[in-house]
Amino acid sequence: MISFDPTEEQQMMRESVAGFARDELRPVARAVDEGGTIPASVAEKVAQLGLLRTWLPEQYGGDGADRSAVTGAMIVEELAWGDLALAAHLLSPRLFAFPILELGTASQRDRFLGHFAGSGFIAASAALTEPRFDFDLASLSTRAVAKHGEWLLDGVKCFVPLAREAEFILVYAGAGSEVAAFIVPRETPGLEISEREKNMGLKGLATHEITLTACRLPAEARLGSDAASGVVRLTSEMRVATAAIAAGVARAAFEYARDYAKERKAFGAPIATKQAIAFMLAEMAIEVDAMRLLAWEAGWHLDRGEDAAIESYLAKQYAAAAALKVTDNAVQVLGGHGYIREHPVELWLRNARGLAALDAIAIV
Amino acid sequence: MIDFEFEPQVVERLQIYRNVAEQMMRPISREYDEREHEKPWQFLETMWAASNLSGEGQPGSRKQSGGGNEARNLYTIATTEELTWGDAGLFLALPNAGLGGAAVAAAGTPEQKQRFLAPFREGKPKWGAMAITEPGCGSDSAAIATTAARDGDQWVINGTKIFCTSGAMAADHPGGFIVVWATVDKSAGRAGIKSFVVPHGTSGMTVARVENKLGIRASDTAMIVFDNCRVPLDHILGKPEVNRERGFKDVMATFDATRPIVAAMAIGVGRAALDFVRDFLRDHKVSVRYGLSPHRLTAVERDFIEMEMNLKVARLLTWRAAWMLDAGRHNSLEASMAKAKAGLAVTQITQKAVEMLGPLGYSRQFLVEKWMRDAKINDIFEGTQQINLLIIARRILGYSSRELN
Numbered sequence: 001m002i003s004f005d006p007t008e009e010q011q012m013m014r015e016s017v018a019g020f021a022r023d024e025l026r027p028v029a030r031a032v033d034e035g036g037t038i039p040a041s042v043a044e045k046v047a048q049l050g051l052l053r054t055w056l057p058e059q060y061g062g063d064g065a066d067r068s069a070v071t072g073a074m075i076v077e078e079l080a081w082g083d084l085a086l087a088a089h090l091l092s093p094r095l096f097a098f099p100i101l102e103l104g105t106a107s108q109r110d111r112f113l114g115h116f117a118g119s120g121f122i123a124a125s126a127a128l129t130e131p132r133f134d135f136d137l138a139s140l141s142t143r144a145v146a147k148h149g150e151w152l153l154d155g156v157k158c159f160v161p162l163a164r165e166a167e168f169i170l171v172y173a174g175a176g177s178e179v180a181a182f183i184v185p186r187e188t189p190g191l192e193i194s195e196r197e198k199n200m201g202l203k204g205l206a207t208h209e210i211t212l213t214a215c216r217l218p219a220e221a222r223l224g225s226d227a228a229s230g231v232v233r234l235t236s237e238m239r240v241a242t243a244a245i246a247a248g249v250a251r252a253a254f255e256y257a258r259d260y261a262k263e264r265k266a267f268g269a270p271i272a273t274k275q276a277i278a279f280m281l282a283e284m285a286i287e288v289d290a291m292r293l294l295a296w297e298a299g300w301h302l303d304r305g306e307d308a309a310i311e312s313y314l315a316k317q318y319a320a321a322a323a324l325k326v327t328d329n330a331v332q333v334l335g336g337h338g339y340i341r342e343h344p345v346e347l348w349l350r351n352a353r354g355l356a357a358l359d360a361i362a363i364v
Numbered sequence: 365m366i367d368f369e370f371e372p373q374v375v376e377r378l379q380i381y382r383n384v385a386e387q388m389m390r391p392i393s394r395e396y397d398e399r400e401h402e403k404p405w406q407f408l409e410t411m412w413a414a415s416n417l418s419g420e421g422q423p424g425s426r427k428q429s430g431g432g433n434e435a436r437n438l439y440t441i442a443t444t445e446e447l448t449w450g451d452a453g454l455f456l457a458l459p460n461a462g463l464g465g466a467a468v469a470a471a472g473t474p475e476q477k478q479r480f481l482a483p484f485r486e487g488k489p490k491w492g493a494m495a496i497t498e499p500g501c502g503s504d505s506a507a508i509a510t511t512a513a514r515d516g517d518q519w520v521i522n523g524t525k526i527f528c529t530s531g532a533m534a535a536d537h538p539g540g541f542i543v544v545w546a547t548v549d550k551s552a553g554r555a556g557i558k559s560f561v562v563p564h565g566t567s568g569m570t571v572a573r574v575e576n577k578l579g580i581r582a583s584d585t586a587m588i589v590f591d592n593c594r595v596p597l598d599h600i601l602g603k604p605e606v607n608r609e610r611g612f613k614d615v616m617a618t619f620d621a622t623r624p625i626v627a628a629m630a631i632g633v634g635r636a637a638l639d640f641v642r643d644f645l646r647d648h649k650v651s652v653r654y655g656l657s658p659h660r661l662t663a664v665e666r667d668f669i670e671m672e673m674n675l676k677v678a679r680l681l682t683w684r685a686a687w688m689l690d691a692g693r694h695n696s697l698e699a700s701m702a703k704a705k706a707g708l709a710v711t712q713i714t715q716k717a718v719e720m721l722g723p724l725g726y727s728r729q730f731l732v733e734k735w736m737r738d739a740k741i742n743d744i745f746e747g748t749q750q751i752n753l754l755i756i757a758r759r760i761l762g763y764s765s766r767e768l769n
């Protein structure tokens with residue numbers, strides 16, 4: 001039966017994350033973008049939210065909640081509304097832990113999941129994107145070859161969040177005709193983590209290029225036992241997250257532009273009373289809802305156990321483009337003031353631009 | 365809980381509508397596009413008989429306490445999408461209470477609903493229509509010049525209405541009626557605007573002309589003249605008193621129900637075009653490679669994906685607007701969002717479909733060119749694109765129509 005109402009539990013979670021985003025992320029977002037570092041206080045406080053622990057099984061010290069992509073979409077939207085760089089930082093460990101939770105063998109789960117039960121922030125990461133203009137999930141340049149009961153990994157990845165701090169990185173690579181994921185410890189010989197990247201946006205998030213040169217990994221480093229189909233699902237979960245994040249960033253920009261337009265006067269009246277501005281705002285409002293609904297719908301398919309490959313792809317493509325349009329409109333609504341770093345809209349435009357290029361920024 | 369699936373019984377019923385669209389509407393689609401002003405009587409009579417057997421009601425009714433079909437508006441938009449996938453013009457020509465019925469359902473008393481709508485469940489085919497637009501005003505519906513003056517136990521209506529969908533059918537066939545917007549007090553502005561039910565056969569009501577159109581040619585669009593046209597007092601919908609505070613909220617309430625329906629009409633036509641292009645590409649060995657980076661996609665694939673995404677967004681927004689209405693929630697913002705998005709998206713989708721087929725898209729050998737012509741109306745009636753954006757903007761900014769117009 002069609003319904004657009006979140007459950008009471010989802011609503012409560014949404015509200016607590018929204019409160020955190022408003023009180024802890026928003027106030028430091030500009031400083032984080034300018035300074036490039038995340039205040040320790042934020043990482044400490046995030047533990048209360050249980051962004052990961054909530055869904056860890058009880059045997060690993062978690063709360064054992066059932067994972068839901070729809071719930072996940074709601075949570076990442078709220079965090080991204082607060083600030084995308086901070087959100088991506090805080091959500092990065094999930095890029096490593098959730099795939100293990102979902103597809104890992106018993107021994108992989110036993111070995112890794114317990115790390116994330118404590119109250120401290122444990123850095124972990126995943127490496128998917130590659131530094132190519134035509135980067136494509138379906139044909140990765142990074143290759144994994146099975147040899148003498150081991151895996152041999154070669155390739156270059158970029159935009160790997162927290163690569164320096166992370167003990168383990170989940171590296172996606174082509175293995176034969178399939179895409180597989182591998183648990184790569186930071187000390188693995190042949191793994192080189194380069195200097196921190198410099199990007200147009202998401203400047204508070206530490207990302208790195210990593211190079212794998214004949215990295216030897218034991219057979220059991222491959223995620224899951226027969227992970228081929230599972231990895232498709234993971235990419236869907238990441239795309240749903242990107243779509244929901246896009247909705248969050250766009251909503252932030254929409255709200256700011258809306259409020260500004262009611263205050264700012266030109267030709268003797270608030271600019272919001274001019275149709276050229278009012279219509280832009282109306283279209284922005286539609287797009288924000290559109291992005292969210294697409295993310296929810298794709299997430300809903302995932303929650304029913306489907307791989308949602310097409311739905312999540314469409315949601316991500318749409319949302320990435322729409323987020324750019326909405327944040328660009330927000331800058332336009334503020335005019336020259338939107339271009340000045342005094343206001344956050346230029347930051348949201350830079351951050352939103354990243355969403356089309358990046359496939360593994362978070363997972364639901 | 366968030367859910368995007370209809371109940372199995374609904375899915376089953378939708379299949380019936382799909383069959384009607386495919387087996388009864390598509391085969392005569394081109395014919396009644398070319399034979400404008402002629403009616404597919406056999407089809408209309410069959411559909412009339414079938415809808416009476418099924419006992420399905422009129423759109424626009426809000427959730428009532430205790431029983432009834434609680435997801436009625438959702439159901440209506442789902443069936444609308446199926447039928448307009450078949451043919452939007454034929455859909456609009458169907459005998460039912462139409463927009464007039466929606467107005468009665470939204471603003472009428474239980475007794476009025478019974479009196480005006482019950483005949484639509486029996487006897488010969490009947491039509492209802494809604495007449496707001498006038499030669500001097502369309503979007504600015506508060507500026508209507510048609511008047512209704514009280515004379516003893518009657519209302520006397522004078523004025524000219526244009527572009528009235530199924531107006532000729534409603535005026536010409538027994539049991540039909542036209543809901544007419546008229547002002548009872550010009551000095552009161554929008555608060556003076558009321559709606560009146562004018563039944564078939566009322567003297568003083570005449571069909572002055574029927575328009576020739578770009579698309580939806582199977583549907584008649586009529587000019588109706590009201591010349592000292594008299595109806596009983598209890599033909600007014602809503603309260604006769606002029607309440608300056610409430611403005612014309614009563615008459616506007618209809619749009620909350622009808623805009624999602626127009627959005628669904630757009631979506632049906634858009635889906636027809638998308639399905640056609642999909643099959644066409646498949647037949648020509650062009651597959652859409654979902655999942656690939658946009659850099660690797662051909663222009664055709666990118667266009668197709670774009671069309672598909674936009675159609676999907678339009679549908680989700682439309683479902684939401686109808687769902688809210690079923691749940692008894694205020695949905696004007698969401699109804700306008702759905703209408704604005706769907707109207708424009710489907711205009712663009714059908715134009716793209718013509719483009720993608722090259723010269724074949726332009727040819728009347730296929731229906732794609734017709735769908736492009738049909739689709740456009742959805743961005744015009746029941747509030748143009750601009751009017752819906754205006755409504756959305758007022759809502760999100762908290763402005764009145766005086767502050768933003």
Ligand SMILES: Cc1cc2nc3c(=O)[nH]c(=O)nc-3n(C[C@H](O)[C@H](O)[C@H](O)COP(=O)(O)OP(=O)(O)OC[C@H]3O[C@@H](n4cnc5c(N)ncnc54)[C@H](O)[C@@H]3O)c2cc1C
Nearest residue numbers: 494495496497501502503527528529585745746748750769
């Ligand atoms: C096939 C068909 C069927 C119809 N069926 C019905 C029916 O059953 N009943 C009925 O009452 N009417 C019906 N209509 C009328 C329809 O609702 C109107 O045509 C529509 O509302 C627009 O009004 P208009 O044509 O007078 O255009 P106008 O109001 O003159 O508008 C012209 C242009 O100006 C724009 N515009 C107007 N005001 C503003 C503003 N404030 N800000 C920005 N832009 C603005 C409009 O968006 C439009 O682009 C039908 C029309 C057609 C073509």
